[in-house]
Amino acid sequence: MQIADHFRQQIVDGALPQNTKLPPIAEIAEEWGVATATAAKGVKQLQGRGVCAVLDAGHVRGPRKETDERIGLPPTPAGDG
Numbered sequence: 001m002q003i004a005d006h007f008r009q010q011i012v013d014g015a016l017p018q019n020t021k022l023p024p025i026a027e028i029a030e031e032w033g034v035a036t037a038t039a040a041k042g043v044k045q046l047q048g049r050g051v052c053a054v055l056d057a058g059h060v061r062g063p064r065k066e067t068d069e070r071i072g073l074p075p076t077p078a079g080d081g
Helices: 002-013 025-030 034-046
Strands: 053-056 061-062
Touching: 002 034, 002 061, 025 034
Parallel strands: none
Antiparallel strands: 053 061
C-alpha cells in the first residue's frame, strides 16, 4: 500500500525520527484523497510490520526501537527511546 510505504520510507530516511507522531488518520486520508478506512489500513500495515505503534485516537508513534534494525535503521543510542 502506498501510504504505508510512504511513511516507512520517511522513517528510514530519518524524516520521521523515533517518537515522532504521525498525523491523525483523518488528516492522512484527506492528504492522500482516500477514505479514512483506507488511511487506517495503511497505518495498520505499518503496525503489522513493526514500524510504529498506535498510542491514541488515530495518532501513532514510530518507529519502535526494537524494530529499527529490521526496517533498515541504524541502532538507536541507549537512552534515546
